[in-house]
Amino acid sequence: MGLPRPEELISDVNLKKMPSKAWMDTLPVEFKPGFYCYGAKGKNLEYVGFPNARDFHVTDPDWKLPEDWKKTVIEGIKQRIERFRTFHVFMDICVRCGACADKCHFFIGTGDPKNMPVLRAELLRSVYRKYFTSSGKIFGRNGGARDLDLDVLKELWYYFYQCTECRRCSLFCPYGIDTAEITIIARELLNLLGLNTDWISGPVANCYRTGNHLGIEPHTMKSTLEFMCNDIEDITGIRIEPPINKKGAEILFVTPSGDLFADPGIYNCMGYLMLFHELGLDYTWSTFASEGGNFGFFTSLEMAKRLHSKIYEEAKRLGVKWILGGECGHMWRVWHQYHNTWFGPVDFLEEPVSPITGTKFEHAKSNKIVHISEFTADLIKHGILKFDKSRNDNLIVTFHDSCNVSRGMGMFEEPRYIIKNVCNHFYEMPDETIREQTFCCGSGSGLNAGEIMEQRMRGGFPRANAVRYVHEKFGVNLLANICAIDRAALPPLMNYWVPGVRVSGVTELVANAMIMKGEKEREMNLRMEPLPGKEVE
């Protein structure tokens, strides 16, 4: 035979031998570096009482599962079918029309058929059929059913940690099947066996212990806010004393902890401090409820509930009237879509009313929680804030709709309204990539781990591709957003695909343009870089 031709080495060799009918035959999954998250550490699982706590290495053949693991999963499916009507319906009604197939950013960016939402769901559905439907029991494989074995379990793990629960697929499904909900349940099932990821279980344990993902302790949080106030004083000449754990304050402010330590979230955090100071708002930070994000949501609904409840506990303890949330994505979805199911309407807080404008936030009647973008947009609408937009003139801005707040909650206009009021240059990305059709950053739902950078880059490719378009066409150099995971995930994404585009929260832009009472002439922006026109020659 001799040597092969080069094209023989590459063409068709990467096929995972995936003829259309035999997707079940493509096991086992190959775990390649860059594409799978590290397994959870035993200590983190143990701390919150998750089952089967032990260190777990994905590439080890033995996942150290309990003897009766199969029974646990099947029982787990049974309980969830009974408990969640949606899950039961989603398992049964998919007609495999394919409308969702090409809508997932992971499929679009990888070309891996198992990232088609329909096939992702089918991975679990096939197991469901085997144990819970007569056709599956009788016809087995011909009825689209398969046994649950270790290889199948590993495949479930691999692909359900390749879904960011963004819900883009559900937008296109004529039956409203929400693959994100299927992923949520699948992860719960995996969690019953201790099959979690390090990046999710670490923050969960930290949050449970200290109140936030990184494990920032109260005194550190206090000092961190003070460091920010020092910088603010250098920039504006105004000294701010942030209220912390203040009993009887009117509003409790909670933001994702990424804003407290990570670049560029910190600038957004400075923005909150400046805005509240300027308004003279009667509010407080809490060192106990110091995390708006909820990684518990990526493990099980019970865990999400346990982490979430501390925010309300703290609101009760401090005796505030309502809660204001910082710029976060999934925090918002948890608050508005799950809270009432878990706890029922809150009865110890008041319906949120802006103390500045008198606006009643009626949509928050039951949860008593308002998003900072709603709050700020209302302030601007009432002409409360004064801006010098030219301070943002070096920025050519586009806006990334974060899946949870936009597609999840329908908040499209507020952030855009704010940006247009504080920046002179704003351009939208193409229609099919924004608002409810927005493309995920590729790192949501606990997938922003460093070890899966390649996976994140390809999952975020459709988003980055649209940014590149406005970067080339309009010179866009800033990607604004209202989500802490975005502020962490989009900078690497831009560095890979569209170098030259930076990332910021919206409140950073607000505070940079906001004219504060008694401020000195500003020379620097919140990042301590010279303002346009103030550069030293």
Next chain:
Amino acid sequence: MSINNLLSKKRENIINKAFDLIISTYPEQSRIFLKGKNKKFTNPIGYTTNLSVEQIIDNIIADADIENFISPLENIIQIRAVQDFTPSQAVGFIFLIKKAIYSTLHKEADSNDLMELMSRIDSLALVAFDIFMKYRERIYDIKAKELMDRTWWLLKKWNIVSEIDDKILETK
């Protein structure tokens, strides 16, 4: 007919063939979708691959310098560098372009001219490998930078690390 004229005459044919061959390096079930080459925003792999192949073929027809090939090569390799490919599979699409040209022209073209052209195209494979390395290194840099972004500010504020002050440099 000169080989460039021949290339030019069969341009569409070659581009389509090369594009199909490159898309066939992806799993079978996904190819129909990936071949939709006009969906700039909803199928960026297909769109970018097709556009870049077009540019590469046009450059070959125009006898363009190697610099002109960099951008289309980058656009394809940047994508393949983070996909399920080995390094050779990520850059080896050059040989698929060769195959498309060879199989379209070998009956009509002068065999010496064709050999010469084939050998020139090999240089693209070398350049492609450098580009591949560039993007792999970019991934490593990004991983390191992400760690810094997550902690640097806090470390600095706590005086755990310190940077050279610009002012100190100015006074020297």
